Amino acid sequence: xxxxxxxxxxxxxxxxxxxxxxxxxxxxxxxxxxxxxxxxxxxxxxxxxxxxxxxxxxxxxxxxxxxxxxxxxxxxxxxxxxxxxxxxxxxxxxxxxxxxxxxxxxxxxxxxxxxxxxxxxxxxxxxxxxxxxxxxxxxxxxxxxxxxxxxxxxxxxxxxxxxxxxxxxxxxxxxxxxxxxxxxxxxxxxxxxxxxxxxxxxxxxxxxxxxxxxxxxxxxxxxxxxxxxxxxxxxxxxxxxxxxxxxxxxxxxxxxxxxxxxxxxxxxxxxxxxxxxxxxxxxxxxxxxxxxxxxxxxxxxxxxxxxxxxxxxxxxxxxxxxxxxxxxxxxxxxxxxxxxxxxxxxxxxxxxxxxxxxxxxxxxxxxxxxxxxxxxxxxxxxxxxxxxxxxx
Ligand SMILES: NC(=O)c1ccc[n+]([C@@H]2O[C@H](COP(=O)([O-])OP(=O)(O)OC[C@H]3O[C@@H](n4cnc5c(N)ncnc54)[C@H](O)[C@@H]3O)[C@@H](O)[C@H]2O)c1
Numbered sequence: 001x002x003x004x005x006x007x008x009x010x011x012x013x014x015x016x017x018x019x020x021x022x023x024x025x026x027x028x029x030x031x032x033x034x035x036x037x038x039x040x041x042x043x044x045x046x047x048x049x050x051x052x053x054x055x056x057x058x059x060x061x062x063x064x065x066x067x068x069x070x071x072x073x074x075x076x077x078x079x080x081x082x083x084x085x086x087x088x089x090x091x092x093x094x095x096x097x098x099x100x101x102x103x104x105x106x107x108x109x110x111x112x113x114x115x116x117x118x119x120x121x122x123x124x125x126x127x128x129x130x131x132x133x134x135x136x137x138x139x140x141x142x143x144x145x146x147x148x149x150x151x152x153x154x155x156x157x158x159x160x161x162x163x164x165x166x167x168x169x170x171x172x173x174x175x176x177x178x179x180x181x182x183x184x185x186x187x188x189x190x191x192x193x194x195x196x197x198x199x200x201x202x203x204x205x206x207x208x209x210x211x212x213x214x215x216x217x218x219x220x221x222x223x224x225x226x227x228x229x230x231x232x233x234x235x236x237x238x239x240x241x242x243x244x245x246x247x248x249x250x251x252x253x254x255x256x257x258x259x260x261x262x263x264x265x266x267x268x269x270x271x272x273x274x275x276x277x278x279x280x281x282x283x284x285x286x287x288x289x290x291x292x293x294x295x296x297x298x299x300x301x302x303x304x305x306x307x308x309x310x311x312x313x314x315x316x317x318x319x320x321x322x323x324x325x326x327x328x329x330x331x332x333x334x335x336x337x338x339x340x341x342x343x344x345x346x347x348x349x350x351x352x353x354x355x356x357x358x359x360x361x362x363x364x365x366x367x368x369x370x371x372x373x374x375x376x377x378x379x380x381x382x383x384x385x386x387x388x389x390x391x392x
Contacts, residue, residue, distance in 0.1 A: 002029060002346050003029075003070075004029055004030065004031035005029055005030055005031060005070040005071045005342065005345070006030075006031055006032055006033075006034050006068050006069050006070050006071070007024050007030055007032070007033045007034065007035075007069070007070070007071045007072075007073060008033075008034055008035035008037065008063035008064070008066065008069045008071070008072050008073070008093075009021070009024075009033055009035060009036050009037065009047060009051075009053065009073045009075070010035075010037045010038075010060045010063055010072060010073065010074050010075070010076060010084055011037075011038060011074055011075035011076030011077075011080070011098070012036050012037070012038040012040075012043040012044050012046070012047035012048075012075070013038070013040075013043055013075065013076075014183070015075050015098065016047060016073070016075035017046070017047055017050060017051075018325070018326055019334045019338075020073045020075055020096075020338075021033070021047060021050060021051035022051075023334060023335050023338040023339075024051070024073065024338070025051055025052075026335070027338065027339060027342055029342050029346065030071075030342070032052070032054070033051050033052065033053045033054075034053065034054050034055060034066065034068060034069060035053060035054070035055050035056070035057060035062065035063040035066065035069065036048035036051070036053035036055070036056045036057075037056070037057050037058065037059070037060050037062065037063045038056075038058065039058050040058075041056070041058060044056040044057070044058065060083070060084045060087065061087060064084065064087040064088045064090075064091050064093060065087070065091055069093055070093060070094065070345075071093060071094050071095075071096065071342075071345070072084070072088045072093045072094070072095050072096070073095075073096045074095065074096070074097045074098055075098045076098075077185050077188075077191045077192060078100055078103050078191060078192055078193055078197070078198065079103060079190055079191050081097060081101065081102060081107065081111065082102070082107050082110050082111060085097065085111050085114055085115070085122070086110065086111075086114045088120070089114040089115055089117065089118035089120050090114070090118060092118060092120060093120065094120050094121040094122070094341075094345050095115070095120060095121070095122045095123070096122075096123050096125065096338060096341050097122060097123070097124050097125065097358070098124075098125050099124055099125050099126050099198075099201055099202060099205075099358075099361070100124075100193070100197050100198065100201045100358070100361060100362050100365065101122075101124045101355065101358030101359065101361070101362060102358065102359065102362050103193045103197055103362065104362065104366060105359075105362070105363065105366070105384075107362075108355075108358070108359035108362050108363070109359075109389060111355055111358070111359075112355045112356065112359060112387070112389045113389050113391065115355045116355070116389065116391055117391050117392070121341065121344050121345050121351050122351065122354060122355045122358070123337065123338075123340070123341035123344070123351035123352055123353055123354065124205075124353045124354070124355070124357065124358035124361075125334070125337060125338075125353070126201070126202055126205040126206070126209075126337075126353045126357065126358070126361060127332055127333035127334050127336065127337035127338075127352075127353075128202055128203075128205075128206050128332060128333055129205070129206060129209045129333065129337070129352060129353060130333035130336035130337045130340055130352050131272055131331055131332050131333030131336065132288050132331060132333070132336070133269050133272045133273070133274075133275055133286075133288045133331070134206070134258075134269065134272075134333065136275055136286055136288075137258065137260060137267050137269045137275055138210060140267050140275070140277050140280075140283070141169070141210075141260045141262055141265075141267045144262060144263065144265045144267075144279075144280055145169070145262055145263065148263045148264065148265070149265075149280045149281055149282075150264065150281070151279060151280070151281055152281065154264065154279075164238060165238070166263070167238060167263075168237070168238035168239050168240065169211070169239045169240075169260060169261065169262040170239070170240050170241075170242070170259075170260070170261045170262075171207055171210055171211075171239070171240070171241040171242070171258070171259070171260050172241075172242050172244075172258065172259040172260075172261070173203045173206070173207075173241065173242070173243045173244070173256070173257075173258055174244050174256070174257045174258075174259075175199075175203070175243070175244065175245045175246070175255060175256050176246050176248075176249025176250070176253065176255060177199075177245065177246065177247050177249055177255055178247070178249060178250060178251050179227060179247035179248065181251070181321070182227075182247075186198045187226055187227065193365075194225045194226040194227065194369075195225075195226060195227045195229075195245065195247070196221070196225045196229060196231070196365050196368050196369055197225075197362070197365045197366070197369070199245070200229065200231060200243055200245065200365055200368065201361040201362060201364070201365045202361075203231075203241070203243045204231070204233065204241075204243070204361050204364040204365060204368075205353070205357060205360070205361040207233055207241035207243075208357070208360060208361070208364075209357070210241075210260075211235050211237070211239045211241075213237075214235040214236055214237040214239050215235060215236045215380075215382075215385055216233050216234065216235050216236075216364065216380045216385070217234055217235060217236045217379060217380055218233075218234040218377050218378065218379055218380060219231065219232070219233050219234075219364060219367045219368055219371055219377065219378055219380060220232045220234075220371055220376075220377035220378075221368035221369070221371040221372045222371075222372060222375075223245075223372065224372070225368070225369040225372050225373075227245075227247045228245065228246060228247055228248070229243075229245050229368070229372065230242070230243065230244050230245070231243040231368045233364065251321075252311070252315075253308075254270060254271030254273075254304070254307065254330070255271065256271055256272070257269070257270055257271065264279050265277070265278065265279030265280050266278040266279055270303075270304045271304065271307065271330055272288060272330035272331050272332055273287060273288050273290065273302065273303055273304055273306070273307045273330050274286070274287050274288070274302075274303035274304045274307075275287075275288075285303065287301075287302035287303035287306070288302075288330075288331060289302070289331065290307070290310075290328065290329055290330050290331060291329040291330065291331040291332070291334065291335065292326070292327055292328065292329040293310065293328065294310075294314060294327035294328050295309075295310040295313045295314050295328065297313075298310055298313045299313075307330065310328055311324075311328060314327065314328050336352075337352050337353065340352035356387065359387060360385065360387075363380070363384055363385070364380065367380060
């Protein structure tokens with residue numbers, strides 16, 4: 001029987017209540033949430049009541065210096081991370097940190113140094129890496145890459161040696177978001193950083209995780225770093241990721257769609273609930289359960305059509321969008337990422353998304369912003385990627 005951990009929650013706003021609290025409460029290795037810390041007393045109190053936290057405070061040092069606390073969960077606005085992580089690390093607490101881990105290189109440097117000096121575990125909540133649908137998509141793509149299969153009817157004009165472009169994989173991320181739902185702090189240049197730093201870092205991280213044996217070498221971005229953009233990330237081996245983000249869509253249709261195109265095959269994921277595989281003989285679509293399903297009586301077939309039926313049933317019985325978001329939730333990997341973090345402490349293994357990955361997403365996000373400002377593609381410098389932090 002392994003030790004059970006005591007948690008301190010710092011930042012008790014919407015996301016802490018939607019995911020951190022529930023995921024701590026359901027993890028069998030968590031003994032209790034001792035602290036609810038927020039500069040807003042109301043938010044701290046609400047969180048404490050909801051998840052049974054023993055104490056509330058507005059000072060994060062009450063939490064990071066408490067000898068009983070083992071794990072700190074951070075869900076503050078983005079600019080607040082560095083002093084909290086430095087103090088947590090100094091006092092030997094492991095850290096589960098909301099994304100983005102840092103807003104710029106200097107913040108990242110300080111965090112990496114603090115984490116490695118104190119030898120604590122840090123996990124960034126780029127949880128899409130751990131979502132069952134995303135893991136299945138990667139698995140199917142890798143299987144095809146290793147052993148390409150052809151549909152018998154595939155048209156081949158004349159067999160030829162592969163050209164370089166035909167040896168690469170293309171990863172497309174299409175995001176259609178609804179800007180009316182945004183908390184404006186996320187668009188504040190110094191507290192949120194806009195939606196490349198706040199959101200695109202999710203998909204930049206995902207692209208690096210997908211092409212994990214390849215290294216990004218060039219980035220080209222266009223549009224507005226605040227909330228409407230495209231990003232093209234090229235890798236040394238020829239692979240590429242393209243992210244298209246619009247804030248002008250509708251949540252009546254799912255927000256995210258992913259496509260991986262490779263060697264005559266297409267691997268497609270719709271909103272974490274359905275994977276479709278095309279171009280390989282005998283492959284069937286896969287469907288995935290929701291993290292929370294408040295309409296189990298409809299859309300029982302699952303997948304995209306099932307999700308759309310559940311959505312329709314849910315929104316027709318309420319006008320409370322927050323209730324819809326909290327109660328009908330496709331599985332983006334939040335529970336799996338948190339559980340993986342706790343397991344990494346128990347087993348002494350790497351966390352699902354460590355401080356280097358957190359830094360790299362921030363690096364790419366900032367290069368994308370620079371690319372927009374300069375209106376040109378930029379290199380991803382090798383020394384920025386292969387990052388060296390000298391410990392004192
Ligand atoms: N991983 C995901 O899928 C996902 C989804 C949504 C939000 N997030 C992230 O979660 C974090 C919180 O977002 P949110 O939507 O809950 O925002 P929010 O504004 O609702 O909550 C942030 C809370 O942090 C508090 N806070 C700010 N500075 C503080 C400090 N120094 N000490 C203590 N409390 C402080 C605020 O008072 C507020 O209650 C952000 O990093 C956001 O990017 C992640």
